[in-house]
Amino acid sequence: TRTYIVTGSASGIGATTAEMLRARGEKVIGIDLRNADIEADLSTPSGRQTAAARAIELAEGRIDAVIACAGISAPIPATISVNYFGVTELLTALLPALSKSDAPRAAVVSSMASLQPNSPEMVEAALAGDEEKAVAIAAELAAQGPEIGYLVYPSSKRALSRWVRRASITPEWAGAGIPLNAVAPGTVVTPMTAQLLATPEGTAMVDAAVPMPLNYHQPPESIASLLLWLTSVENTHLAGQVIYDDGGADATLRGDDI
Ligand code: NAD
Numbered sequence: 572t573r574t575y576i577v578t579g580s581a582s583g584i585g586a587t588t589a590e591m592l593r594a595r596g597e598k599v600i601g602i603d604l605r606n607a608d609i610e611a612d613l614s615t616p617s618g619r620q621t622a623a624a625r626a627i628e629l630a631e632g633r634i635d636a637v638i639a640c641a642g643i644s645a646p647i648p649a650t651i652s653v654n655y656f657g658v659t660e661l662l663t664a665l666l667p668a669l670s671k672s673d674a675p676r677a678a679v680v681s682s683m684a685s686l687q688p689n690s691p692e693m694v695e696a697a698l699a700g701d702e703e704k705a706v707a708i709a710a711e712l713a714a715q716g717p718e719i720g721y722l723v724y725p726s727s728k729r730a731l732s733r734w735v736r737r738a739s740i741t742p743e744w745a746g747a748g749i750p751l752n753a754v755a756p757g758t759v760v761t762p763m764t765a766q767l768l769a770t771p772e773g774t775a776m777v778d779a780a781v782p783m784p785l786n787y788h789q790p791p792e793s794i795a796s797l798l799l800w801l802t803s804v805e806n807t808h809l810a811g812q813v814i815y816d817d818g819g820a821d822a823t824l825r826g827d828d829i
Contacts, residue, residue, distance in 0.1 A: 573674075574598045574630045575802065576665065578613065578622075578657075579641030581606040583761030584680060587791035588638055588798050595799075600629050602661075603641065613641050613657030614649045616702075623664035633671040636802035637662055639679040642727075644763055646720025648709040654727035655697045655705070659734050662751075663743075670747055676802035677744075679735060680794065681753040683781060683817045685728035686824060693723070697730035698737070705730075728755075732813045739811035750810045752801050757781050757817030758788045783818030 575592050579585030580601025589599045601607040602622050608629060611622035626634065639658045643650050658679050669675040690712060696705040713720040732753055738744055739751040758764060758781050767773035768788070783789070797816050800806060815821035 572596060572598050573635035573672075573804075574600065574633065576600050576602065576626050576630070576634055576637045578602045578637075578639045578661065579680075580608075583640070583763055584756070584759060584791045584794050584798075585638075585640030588640060588795040591792070591795050591799060598630075600626055602626065613661060614652040616656075616660065619657060619660045620664060623661055626665060627668045630668060632668055634665055634668040635672040635674065636676040636678075637665050637669065638677075638798050638802055640798075642680060642763075644684075644724045646717045646723055647713050648706045648723065650723045651693060651697060651705045651709045651727045651730075652702065654724070655730045655734070656702050658731060659738075666743060666747070666749075669749055674804045675747070675749045676806060677749060677751045678798050678801040679731060679751075679753045680798070681732045681735070681755045681813055682725075682728040683755050683757050683815055683820050683824075684725040685732045685755060685813070686821065687725040687780065688722065689726040689729045690722050693726040694730045694733065697727070698733060735813060736811045745810055750801070750806050750808070752809060752811065753813045754794055754797050754801070755813050755815045755817060755821070756789065756794050757783045757815075757820040759791055759794060760788050761791055781817070781820045782823045783820050784823060785819040787818060789816075789818055 577589045580589045581603035602609045612618035642654045693708040709723045735753040744751045
């Protein structure tokens with residue numbers, strides 16, 4: 572049995588991932604705001620530290636894999652805190668317990684939205700570890716209404732994808748034998764997208780931004796099964812990748828430009 576920490580375990584992709592792992596007989600410790608083994612707010616530094624300490628305690632010191640799914644898409648400053656710092660700080664705090672595993676692994680959920688227009692200043696502030704500055708930039712954008720405020724989401728995911736590429740090859744991750752990767756979904760049918768997909772107008776807007784020629788909107792299982800492989804013992808050499816599991820959205824939008 573391997574011990575997995577799954578964030579966002581109460582809903583959507585995280586809930587499906589936790590279910591699939593449990594069905595395979597793995598031990599899962601879920602983290603979420605509510606309805607989880609560990610109820611913590613990953614939007615704050617203290618919430619992240621409490622969650623990490625409790626996870627290490629419940630795992631009895633040894634964690635085999637971390638799968639970070641918790642995230643929000645709202646045009647609000649908290650989106651950069653949860654989606655970037657809530658992932659990177661938690662993963663970093665769990666490194667000592669991962670190093671106790673024979674086959675440690677980590678995977679995070681980014682988004683194809685990381686390719687959309689974003690705020691380079693916010694991305695740089697996040698990568699510099701400056702949460703205060705990143706949140707201040709997000710607050711300025713959010714104050715200009717939901718359309719401009721939406722930039723916070725792609726910025727948070729852009730920063731997260733870049734962090735994965737940078738961190739994955741450092742002594743702490745690759746050097747410690749820990750594959751670290753990201754999955755970038757297209758449009759997944761979960762509570763996050765339910766409201767948008769409930770109307771033809773919302774659906775048309777989403778589909779214009781995220782074209783999915785292969786099998787259209789995806790179930791959370793399509794992401795969960797990839798997260799399971801990335802964090803399995805079988806993954807020995809895949810590191811630092813942002814894998815677009817998105818029905819062909821990235822290939823459609825970027826074409827040859829990779
Ligand atoms: P979801 O809303 O169903 O689940 C997200 C979970 O994260 C919820 O249970 C929520 O409570 C938790 N969460 C939010 N803020 C938190 C906080 N401060 N502390 C702890 N937990 C918190 O959404 P989902 O669709 O399953 O999304 C999972 C991940 O996939 C997110 O990172 C999202 O950005 C990403 N993603 C989703 C889609 C999509 O179309 N649904 C597309 C691309 C990427």
